[in-house]
Amino acid sequence: MSVNKLFPTVGMVGGGQLSRMTSQAATALGMNFRVLVQSESDSASQVTNNYILGEHTNLDHLRALAQVSDVVTFDHEHVPEVLLRQLVQEGFNLQPSPDALVFAQDKVAMRKKLHQLGVAQPSFAVIETIEQAIDFGKEYGFPFVLKLSRGGYDGKGVWVCHSEKDIEATLGQNFSHTFQWLAEEFVAFSRELASQVARSPQGQMVTYPIVESRQVNGMCSMVIAPAPHLSDADAMSAQQLAMSIADSLNVTGMLAVELFESERGILVNELAMRPHNSGHWSIDGSTTSQFENHLRAVLDLPLGDPSPIARWSVMVNIIGGKYPDMYSAYKHCLARDPGLKVHLYGKEVRQGRKVGHVTVCSDELQDAIRRATHAADYFMGVIEE
Ligand SMILES: Nc1ncnc2c1ncn2[C@@H]1O[C@H](COP(=O)(O)OP(=O)(O)OP(=O)(O)O)[C@@H](O)[C@H]1O
Ligand SMILES: [Mg+2]
Incomplete structure (x- = not known):
C-alpha cells in the first residue's frame, strides 16, 4: 500500500457507507485514508485498497490502524470505551476523544450530561428492573420509550411501550446486564x-x-x-x-x-x-x-x-x-x-x-x-x- 508521505493519514474505524463517503472526500483532498473494515466486501473496502481487515472490538486490530494513522476517527459508535482509552494512553491521536465520544455512545451518559448542562430534553430515568419501568409509566404516562443505553442504531434498541405488557415483553426478551436501560417520556413532536x-x-x-x-x-x-x-x-x-x-x-x-x-x-x-x-x-x-x-x-x-x-x-x-x-x-x-x-x-x-x-x-x-x-x-x- 503506497501513501503520499508528505500528507497526513486519517484512519477511520468502520467500513460502512459513512467511511466510503469520507474516503471520497479524502481522495479529493489528496489525503491518505485508511479504514479498519470487517470484510473485503464492506462498503468502504470496495473503494480503497488501503484497508486493514479486523474487528473494532479487538485492541490489536485498532492499534494496527492507529499505528499507520496520524489521526483516528470513527464511522460508528461501537468501539468499546476501554479500548479507546487504552489507545489514548499509548499516545495515539483519537478525534473525537473518548471523553467526548462517550456522550454519543451511551444514551444514559448523554442524558445525564445534557441535564447537567441545562439542555432541554425529554424526562428520563435509568431503569434497572421491570418495576422501575412500570413506575416510570405510571409517573409519565403511556406510551413511553425504552432504549438500550448502548449499541442501538436506525431505531434498533428503541421500543415504544403502550402498556405494562409491552414493558414486560421488551425487557423480558431483551434484558441485558451488559448495557443499562433508559426510559424516556414519549415526545409528541410536530x-x-x-x-x-x-x-x-x-x-x-x-x-x-x-x-x-x-x-x-x-x-x-x-x-x-x-x-x-x-x-x-x-x-x-x-x-x-x-x-x-x-x-x-x-x-x-x-x-x-x-x-x-x-x-x-x-x-x-x-x-x-x-x-x-x-x-x-x-x-x-x-x-x-x-x-x-x-x-x-x-x-x-x-x-x-x-x-x-x-x-x-x-x-x-x-x-x-x-x-x-x-x-x-x-x-x-x-x-x-x-x-x-x-x-x-x-x-x-x-x-x-x-x-x-x-x-x-x-x-x-x-x-x-x-x-x-x-x-x-x-x-x-x-x-x-
Ligand atoms: N422520547 C421519544 N419520544 C418520541 N419518539 C422518540 C423518542 N425517542 C426516539 N423516538 C423516535 O425513535 C427514533 C430513533 O430513536 P433514537 O434516535 O434514540 O435511536 P437510534 O436507533 O439510536 O437512532 P439513530 O439511527 O439516529 O442512531 C427517533 O428518531 C424518533 O423518531
Ligand atoms: Mg437517532
Whole structure:
C-alpha cells in the first residue's frame, strides 16, 4: 500500500457507507485514508485498497490502524470505551476523544450530561428492573420509550411501550446486564430536526443549516435542507445549541444533534459524533460536505463553508427492497431526471437496510420532494414507472 508521505493519514474505524463517503472526500483532498473494515466486501473496502481487515472490538486490530494513522476517527459508535482509552494512553491521536465520544455512545451518559448542562430534553430515568419501568409509566404516562443505553442504531434498541405488557415483553426478551436501560417520556413532536456542526481541536466551528428529518420505523427516510417554515430565530437557537454542546463536550469532527420540535420547544433526542445521515444532502447541496469538514476538523485544518448552494436540497434514503441489482433502475431514473444525484453504497440489498440515497436540489421544495421520492421509490421497487 503506497501513501503520499508528505500528507497526513486519517484512519477511520468502520467500513460502512459513512467511511466510503469520507474516503471520497479524502481522495479529493489528496489525503491518505485508511479504514479498519470487517470484510473485503464492506462498503468502504470496495473503494480503497488501503484497508486493514479486523474487528473494532479487538485492541490489536485498532492499534494496527492507529499505528499507520496520524489521526483516528470513527464511522460508528461501537468501539468499546476501554479500548479507546487504552489507545489514548499509548499516545495515539483519537478525534473525537473518548471523553467526548462517550456522550454519543451511551444514551444514559448523554442524558445525564445534557441535564447537567441545562439542555432541554425529554424526562428520563435509568431503569434497572421491570418495576422501575412500570413506575416510570405510571409517573409519565403511556406510551413511553425504552432504549438500550448502548449499541442501538436506525431505531434498533428503541421500543415504544403502550402498556405494562409491552414493558414486560421488551425487557423480558431483551434484558441485558451488559448495557443499562433508559426510559424516556414519549415526545409528541410536530417534527424532527437536526443541527450539525463541525468543530476542530482548536475550537473553530461551522454550522450547517437546520434540517428536517423524517423517520419511518425509527429509521431516517427523508431530510429536507433547510427545514421548511422554521423561523430564523428558532434556526439560530438550534444552531447555537449544537455549538454550545460541541464546545461543552469538546467534540471534534462532525457533531449531529437530533432534535424534537414540540410544544415545549426544541428538545434534544440524541448526539452523533461523526458524519450523519441528516447531512448526506451536503455532498450535493452545500459548498463543503459534512465528509470533507469531518476530515478537515479531525486534522485541525481550517473548516470549509457549509452554506447551501441551492434553495432546497431533499435527500431520500434508499432502503433495501425488491431489486437485488439496483443497477436495473439506473436507466429509468437517470433518463427521467438528469438533475438527480444518486449515491449507492455497494451494499448487498437486504430488506430494511440503508443501501443508498438520492438528492435533488431545486428552487421549488415540492419539486425536489417529488423527484427525490420518485427516484428512491423506483430504486426500492415500490413503483415501476
Ligand atoms: N422520547 C421519544 N419520544 C418520541 N419518539 C422518540 C423518542 N425517542 C426516539 N423516538 C423516535 O425513535 C427514533 C430513533 O430513536 P433514537 O434516535 O434514540 O435511536 P437510534 O436507533 O439510536 O437512532 P439513530 O439511527 O439516529 O442512531 C427517533 O428518531 C424518533 O423518531
Ligand atoms: Mg437517532
